[in-house]
Amino acid sequence: MRSISWFISWGLLGSVGFASTALAQTANGSASKDLHTRALAATCANCHGTEGNAAPGSAVPGLAGMNKVQMQTALKAFRDGTRPATVMHQLTKGYTDQQIDDINGYYAAAKR
């Protein structure tokens, strides 16, 4: 009994420890960058589904787990007008090269 409560106390301290670690990460900005990329990628989710998982039966494809090279080729072709589209040729022109790369990387790594 005593040993269990000992573990619980230490476990809680351990959680606090993790939180401090998370705060410390802000110094290098990687947690911030991850959040910003996630929010940027979420600008696609309105049509392509949360975290790139489209609703069942959607004619608009999900993006999660899409091959990185394929997706990059498609996005650039939409943007330069070589791939015909209804709306994607207009939307892709609104993003910078870096933003397109970030979105691409995010969804290629996302779980389907």
Place this chain on the structure above:
Amino acid sequence: MQRRHFLNQSTALAGLGLGSSAFLSACANMSTPSKAKVLVVGGGYGGATAAKYVRMFSNYQIDVVLVEPNASFVSCPMSNLVLGGTKGMADITTAYDALKDKHGVTLVRDMVSRIDANAKSVTLAGGATIAYDKLILSPGIDLMWDSIEGLKAANESGQILQAWKAGPETLAMRRQLEAMPDGGVFAITIPEAPYRCPPGPYERACQVASYFKAAKPKSKVLILDANQDVTSKPALFKKVWAEQYKGMIEYRPQHKATAVDAKTNTVKFEVQEDIKAQVLNVLPSMRAGAIAVQSSLANANGRWCHVNYQTFESTAAKDIHVLGDSIQVAPLMPKSGHMANSHAKVAAAAVVAQLSGLEINPSPVLTNTCYSFVNSKEVIHVASVHQYDAKDKTFKTVPGSGGLSASPNELEGVYAESWAKNIWADSLL
């Protein structure tokens, strides 16, 4: 070995922490929480999305309470198809349950009657008080009934409907159209911009005409617009009216409604002659939802809420973020459901950053895609991308981006149906 045991314990406890917050959520209907790290008011496209994305962006570490009076979400986008007769209310309705069950949002079915920005708490109509660290307010629009004499009473009697907030009035207006004899007139009046959903009234005219064409071909649709011209997709809508609804839809600009006479079903205008119709849809001017106005957050002409566009934090009160149709918009930013969903993600990321000691995104992005059904199958769209400009502290559309459909087409009708499914899921599931 001992170390591994220790880690297991803390992992288990972390799991327990999440589990217990989910458990508290399940009890929401039994007791209203007295405090929330993030309190979201209003469960429309803005509020529901913000609630879900604060949970997701914080990796489910920040607790979220959502106050919403309705039992389920009824979508304004696609609701014109109920008037046209190709969709029913069930097709445009989504339950709030998944926000609770899947995302651990605590749902409180009530309305906020008062915000105390200094004490950082809200009072609910039911009497309870909830304290917050961050308030996300997404109250939608209020119809300014007093801007048109006689309209409030005519609406309360059920005679002149708005059906602009999708819900029971949507179905009631469909019933009015069904009961109208062939050869009758449906007239819609449009207030001066800005109002919720710029292309909505023109899409509605198309949907009603589409129904008339099939069921009541001698009937007419009159569009009486307070604006100088069609405010959204003008060339495309005019082409559709001329080609698909010739002699049925008539568009008249510069018609600002000032009064209605319920006895004769007549609308009076500032300059033009009175118009009588069998079914009247009179849309008054709009402003931010009442709670925003009452709380002095509507600091743009007393109608809309100025926000810091990088975070959507009110310029009138700290730690209150305002979203969706209720804000004073940046140039070329429409008041739409898609835009509200976009606002919500920027605000959610900013709130999570602020509460977690992370940097606020220096360059947030918003998108808008708006589909209008011009008949039961064909659609036209307008799309835009808005990048935050740090120097001018506003969102600007990117030159060369965005645009319109080339012409009405069925392929976009299919995409519009998918858009609806995906944005409902993205906001609520």
